[in-house]
Amino acid sequence: MIECHMQRLVHMENSGLISMIVDEKFVDLGRMYSLFLRVPNGLTIIKDVMTSHIRETGKDLVTDPERLKDPVNFVQELLDKRDRLDKIISLAFNNDKTFQNALNSSFEYFINLNPRSPEFISLFVDDKLRNGLKKDKEEDIETLLDKVMMLFRYLQEKDVFEKYYKQHLAKRLLSQKTASDDAERSLIVKLKTECGYQFTSKLEGMFTDIKTSHDTMQGFNATMGAEIADGPALSVQVLTTGSWPTQSSSTCNLPPEILGVCDKFRAYYLGTHTGRRLTWQTNMGTAVLSAKFGNAQKELSVSTYQMCILMLFNNVDCLSYKDIEQATEIPPSDLKRCLQSLACVKGKNVLRKEPMSKDIADDDAFFFNDKFTTKLYRVKIGTVVAQKESEPEKQETRQRVEEDRKPQIEAAIVRIMKSRRVLDHNNIVAEVTKQLQSRFLPNPVVIKKRIESLIEREFLERDKTDRKLYRYLA
Incomplete structure (x- = not known):
């Protein structure tokens, strides 16, 4: 009897599955789940209808131009949507793994339809870590960061998120506008667990620089105390070039009063450390x-x-x-x-x-x-800034990300060829994609260009009879 009426029950206009999901009718959904469980493939029907509903509504959410105007609200809506669906799966569908997997694959599908999702998630994190949660305790920030990490896992371009996150973290650290140091470090631990040491090593280097700079300033003030007593008080943060986001080297003419004390710091610092160069980043x-x-x-x-x-x-x-x-x-x-x-x-x-x-x-x-x-x-007095990047800035960030990907793709090709010695083109592309997908999805056209570059530099060679076959040159 259930089998005969399954399709009609699921698709009924005002009381079918989608209507129950929208109205969060947990008891009715649980009843439908337990009934359909008795029929072979019964749950598959529920899962398929639910999946197509999540994908359609998710696609509408991430492609709506109005919602894209407010990145923080955009991510909050994604989190709310996931919370609602999670609740339905745990309360009505017995926390069924197949439904959980369907939810995850649906979110991965539509989040990546918006190329700005990595930037928006980083902006959301920046907003919460900069301003904190209103009237909330520390553990609530922890819960929120765990939810954000769930969205982060869905991203196919995790390296783009890293690029934006690094920029936002740099601004928070330099302007000392972070709601909680513990929350900052907690997120870095979560990212390290998810993506490995390499992903977070530069982020950790930024925290180290801030601490080292504090010690350097104590030394400078103790050594030069009498000389700088009459001038303006100076606080310098010395940033390691490789760890921090690359900044355009645009400087400005500092007032003479400031320039004098800056020159004294330069002389002190270069006298203490040999073989280093200092460039003032006045824009920060x-x-x-x-x-x-x-x-x-x-x-x-x-x-x-x-x-x-x-x-x-x-x-x-x-x-x-x-x-x-x-x-x-x-x-x-x-x-x-x-x-x-x-x-x-x-x-x-x-x-x-x-x-x-x-x-x-x-x-x-x-x-x-x-x-x-x-x-x-x-x-x-703040500076008038755009919350999102402008179109030229977006292009520039994208270009930098593409440049950073080239050595990673080449390193993966060399690793694969070193162990396999001989491999055809399609298998190299498949292996490289598999190795790098935890950070980003490499474009096959770019992989082909990196292979050609390695052939030019005599790391690889083409087989003389089969041009699609490559050999590793030891």
Whole structure:
């Protein structure tokens, strides 16, 4: 009797399987599960309908342009969706492994339909580790990180996530804006367990650099105490080039007062360590300035770029955009963002702009706003930044990821050929894909190009009779 009515029961319009899943009718779903369990292939029908429903709704979620405008909310919706379905499988479907596997394969399918999923998951983690969870305890962050790791497992391009995560972690560490050091380290342990030591070695190196820098500054202050007592207080973080995200080497002209103490630190550091070079990354720094508005004394917490702009107004009341650009040599895109945050944000407008508008033009004039008032003693002025990457930045990140993949693909080809000695093209592609799929899915066209590159450099050679056969050259 059950077998005769299975299809009709599952597909009924307002009370079938999908309707029960949407309305979370756990008792009815459990009843359907126990009934269909008695019939051969009964559960397969439920599983197939559930899978196609998850895939369709998931595809709608990850391709909806409106949802893509808010990366943090996008990931939260994915987590909520998975929680709801997990609950159904555990309460109604007896935690059945086949249903759990169907859920996992469905999520893997639709999460990878959106090429920005790795970036969005990293932005979500950044938001939670930067701001913490409202009114929640430490263990709740742990639970959330475990859920995020579940989404991370579905990603086919884990190396893209690593690229973004490294950038976001660098900003959190350098600006000391992390809600919990324990949560930061906990996530790195989870990533190491999932992907191995190589995946997290550079991330761990970043934490080591921050600790070493703290010790270096203690030594500098103890040694140079008398010489730097009258100047501005300096705190330097020395970053190892290989561990941190590669930064564009755009520098700006630092004010003379700052330059003096920077030169003293350089002399101290290079005197203590031999064979090292220092490059100032002014685009990553912060500063606290003392400022006077009328009779009111305030402190301004700003970026290094903003400090360079504001200190120009110690000597003059009005500067044009071109004057500021020439004096500081800050890259135009960064300069415009800094000026927007200093002159166009209500409650933070320590500069005045004429003509008044939200955008910065080349012929704008800027004045020190001596009528600026606020109840706060310390005013934090952020920089106007986009939460997501712009299209050119996205292309640049993608390009860097592709470049990083080349040596990994070549290393896998050499490892395989060293052990197999002779192998045909299709088998090499299959083996390389198998070896690297835990980090990313290599493109067969790219694998072919890396094979050709290795042939040119005489690591491999083609068989003289069969061009699809390769030999390893010892």
